[in-house]
Amino acid sequence: MANIKDVAERAGVSVATVSRVLNGHSPVAETRERVLAAVRELGYRPNNVARALRTARTGALGLVISDLTNPFFTELADAVEDAARSLGYSLVIGNAGERPEQQDDYIRTLLDRRIDGLLVSSAGTGSAMLSEVVASGTPLVLLDRTVPGVDAPCVRADGRAALTDLAAHLAALGRRRPAIIVAPAGTPTGDERLDLFRTALAAHGIALPDERVGATPDLQHTGGRRVMSGFLDLPEPPDAVLATDNLMALGAMDELRARGLRVPDDVALVVYDDGPWFAHTDPPLTAIAQPTRELGRAAVHTLLERIEGRVAESVLLPARLITRRSCGEPAAP
Amino acid sequence: MANIKDVAERAGVSVATVSRVLNGHSPVAETRERVLAAVRELGYRPNNVARALRTARTGALGLVISDLTNPFFTELADAVEDAARSLGYSLVIGNAGERPEQQDDYIRTLLDRRIDGLLVSSAGTGSAMLSEVVASGTPLVLLDRTVPGVDAPCVRADGRAALTDLAAHLAALGRRRPAIIVAPAGTPTGDERLDLFRTALAAHGIALPDERVGATPDLQHTGGRRVMSGFLDLPEPPDAVLATDNLMALGAMDELRARGLRVPDDVALVVYDDGPWFAHTDPPLTAIAQPTRELGRAAVHTLLERIEGRVAESVLLPARLITRRSCGEPAAP
DNA sequence: GAGTGCCGTGTAATCGATTTCGTAGCCCTC
DNA sequence: GAGGGCTACGAAATCGATTACACGGCACTC
Structure with missing residues (x-):
């Protein structure tokens, strides 16, 4: 050449x-x-390599995503990629597959490649590596998941309004025994969703006792199914279940179908993270939709602020309740 | 640093x-x-940038994918990423979003970044840019989609066996009026799937007339829905429909549900590309599953052969028919 | 004991761009 | 017409690594 x-x-x-x-x-x-x-x-x-060496700018951003096969993260990655591209940056992507060691490994390679900035939707909890990134001076923005003790802005969705709406929705439909499928205690996202849901329900005089809080370490559909199975074996099984992740919701649906139970007649089901096909299941699932594309865009913009040396604040965008038919009533027109 | x-x-x-x-x-x-x-x-x-300049090896591979939000390609990307990583390569990803200009744009940036090799699942048909890549000497491997006139090995799945099995399956269940939803004529993948399906049906004395071949330019669910709607308005609507893409299948299901028709009682439905949730729809969909992860792995290995200067052949891996209940009979145990 | 080879190390060239500094030429002013 | 300022350009340093080449010292052989 x-x-x-x-x-x-x-x-x-x-x-x-x-x-x-x-x-x-x-x-x-x-x-x-x-x-x-x-x-x-x-x-x-x-030659971009030579140029990068001289200018100390590679024109590439790094994205470490917790699970690329999870449609929520896929859409997020897509949005990030789009935003980065439109601003003249390439995207080097790493899929942590929910394994913290692999995440650290990736972050390290990305730093070695001297990317201009890094976006991380962190798998697992604390990470010494992330503090190292901050110390190294590489601009860092957390995506979707906060990490306690890491001094970097975080771009994510706020579920408060949506969960408040959901509690009202369930209360209005006479559901009194809600349950929730979450990530294990200690995961910031899981804890937060649980707390918000519980608080929102309390406002309607509805309790969410621990026996109806099911944690699953693998955020996959087998975990969702197992937890749902446990719920159904309770002396008083729940009449409404919120799965805080779309794969877990899939597993929950399987268990219901396997037992011959109907949604919403026997159990109401709500899924966190709307996917393209939740409108196409039978019945269409009521969902809490995060503003995925906006999150991706905001994350890239925040990162660019940091890259250009300005201070950047965390961003919280509201999630929305999408009412379909899986809790009983059709949505009001 | x-x-x-x-x-x-x-x-x-x-x-x-x-x-x-x-x-x-x-x-x-x-x-x-x-x-x-x-x-x-x-x-x-x-510093990897300096090292890359000196050694003329960046240790990065490029992947240009036609649509990152399509679960088939997501899984493919995930598999590629995994394989690349395990061989010590990073992955720079570009999402063409089914737009040929954007694809070309990406390929150009990737070449400028001096990636060591390039994987492309091409959007659209011919591409002058791809020939340019070959001419530039950058190792290239095509993924999932062949491109006529481009001299590069292609790694993809062969649907022959699966479609032959499908034709037998449909024939055995007494379906006589099959239909197919495909990409427009001229798209290699679409043409091939149509031809193979038609040939396989013919072996059972079943015809696939043009009126039951529905093309949709957007490979999205709205297109699938529109085509299905057209099918149902025929004087003799089909009794079995093969959607050659998972999003189009989603659209087809919507239209069926909107008309109050039941799968498989009224119409049998088969989807090309198995997704995690097709086992969870009602009824579970019979699907043609491509060996996605194997494709990704094979593609990376083929690319590495080229990078290391060896000749590399195209790879064809067989797709499989996964029999569920959307054509009538439950799968044999 | 001189020659031969090898081992471990340093010096400097190199990859392909950007950027600092220097300078030749021109125009303008007084 | 000498000096000042500007423009357009070239020479060379620079980024941070790898690597060809040179060389000193030691062990070994005959």
């Missing part, structure tokens, strides 16, 4: 001039056309 | 020695410990 020296020779100028023409840094008049012609003829494209 | 010179000074050796210790290129004895100690104390990590 042609390099800048080839272009310079062909145009009969120095490499400095070529660089200046291409970057428009200082006015270049007469030779300009000759340089551009040489560029065209040789099909020259600047 | 500390650089190699800092390490050299601290250890009292030259940078060459540090480099040699770290890369194990030539035997270094006495100073070895001193160097490693300095590395540890300074928390030194080699």
Whole structure:
């Protein structure tokens, strides 16, 4: 591939001039056309590696995502990629697969590649590696999940309004024995959703006792199914279940179907994170939708603020309750 | 961040020695410990940008995927990422969103970043850009979709066996009026699936007339729904529909439900590309599953063959029919 | 004991760009 | 017409690594 020296020779100028023409840094008049012609003829494209070495800017962002096969994160990744691209950045992606060691491994490689900034939706809880990133000075923004003790802005959705609406919705439909399927205690996201849901229910005089709080370490559908099974074996099984993740909701549905139970007649079901197909299940599932694309966009913008040396605040965007038919009544028109 | 010179000074050796210790290129004895100690104390990590410039190897692969929000491609991307990682490569990802211009744009940026090799699941048909990649000498492997006229190995799934099984399955269940929802004529994947399905049906004396071949340019669920609607308005509507993409299947299901029709009683439904939730719909959908993870792994391995200068052949892995209940009979045990 | 080879290390070139500094040429002013 | 300022450009340093080449010292052989 042609390099800048080839272009310079062909145009009969120095490499400095070529660089200046291409970057428009200082006015270049007469030779300009000759340089551009040489560029065209040789099909020259600047070597980004060399440029990055000299300028200490790679023009790449890193994204470490907790689980790429989870549709919520997929959409998030897609939104991030879109935003990054439209701002002239490439995206180097790493899938932690919910394994903290792998996450650390990735962060390390990304730092070694001298990405300009890093987005992390952290798997697991604390991470020494993340503090190291902050210490290294690489701009960092947390995505979807906060990490206690890490000094970086976090972009995520606020479920308060949606969960308040959900509690009202369930109360209005006469559901008195709600249950929740969550990540194990200690996971910030799980704890928060549980607390908010419990508080919102309390406002309607509805209790959420611990026996109807089911934790599953794998955030997968087998876990969801197992927890749902436990719920149904209770002397007083729940009449409404909130699954705080879409894969877990899938597992819960399986268990219900396996036992011949009907949604919403026997049990109401609500899923956190709306996926394209939840409108297509039978019945369509009432869901709490996070503003995924906006989250992705906001995260990239926040990261760019940091990269450009400005201070950046955390961002909280509201999640919304999407009422479908899985709790009983059809949505009001 | 500390650089190699800092390490050299601290250890009292030259940078060459540090480099040699770290890369194990030539035997270094006495100073070895001193160097490693300095590395540890300074928390030194080699700058990958500088290394890439010198060695002309970035250790990154590029993946341009046609639609990241499509679960099939998500799983593919995940598999590719996994395989790349385990071989010590990072993955720079680009989502073409089924737009050819955007795809070209991405390929260009990836080339500028001097990735070591490129995987492309091409959106649209021909692409001058892809020929340019081949000409540039960057190792290229096509993924899932062939591109006529581009001299690069292609890794994809072969639907012949699965479609043959499907035709037998439908014939056995007495379905005589099959239909297919495909990408528009001219798309290699769509054409091939149509041809194979038609041939397989013919072996059972079943015809697939053009009126029951529905093309949709957007490979999305609205397209699937529209085509299904057209099918149902036929004087003789089909009694079995194959949707050659999971999003289109979703749209088809919607239309069926909207009309109050039942699967499989009124119409049998089969989906190409199995997704985690097709086992959880009502009824569970019979599907043609591509060996996604194997495809991803094979693609990366093929690409590495090319990178290391060996010749690499195209890879065809068989897709499988997964019989569930959406065509009538439960699967045989 | 001189020659031969090998081992471990340092010096400096190199990758391909950007950028600082220096300078030639020109125009303008007084 | 000498000096000042500006413009357009070239020479060379620089980023941080790898690596070709050179060289000193030691062990070994004959």
